[in-house]
Amino acid sequence: MKASVILVAVTPPAPTTSTAVVAVPQTVYVPQPAYAAPADTVVAYYDALNRRDFTTAWSLGGSRIAGGGGYTKYVNGFATTSWDTLTVTEVRGSTVSVVLSAAQTDGSTRIFTGTYTVSGGVITGSHMTRTK
Template identity: 50%
Template sequence: MVTQYYQDITDHNYAAAWALGGSNIAGASYDQWVAGYATTASISLGTVSQFGGSQVQAVLYATQTDGTVKVYEGTYTVSGGVLVGASIRQVS
């Protein structure tokens, strides 16, 4: 679920990512959320670990359009086939 969510964002298929739970974890309107990815060229997942059936921990590498990479880590909650919660922070 988390892998597909970020693949959809990388593919600029924002509607699909929104449907996978972006609407639940964005904390913003759809247009604001999409605008937040304006300088993101791609997102790749480093480590993905599952904690039980609904908790997933992940490290993300967000390559920006200027070539820099931002690193994020956190936990996602999955329920009913969608992301229902997230606690993500930038670490570098």
């Protein structure tokens, strides 16, 4: 898993005299845990799909939710998807609820709702239903 970093800008107080120089804000790096929260994993999965990085998407859990047929069938399943827009609606423990809008190459859009289950930074299950 990649470690994430939060950037925090710290600005020193302005001097009380008019002849002093104001210091430039400093950036402080606060390291975050090396594991990803469940929602971060699902977002990373769709980011990989949108970048057409199917190897990364496969390793983030695509292999577990592909439904059989192997990697080539998995990749071919995205042939008519041009872009995915994901909205995380809720996170309860390891379960991530989402709404997915999948723009297709023919200009249409498919809408899905459902959940992903994440364990150890990998999607281990999904239950998605097409609503449009």
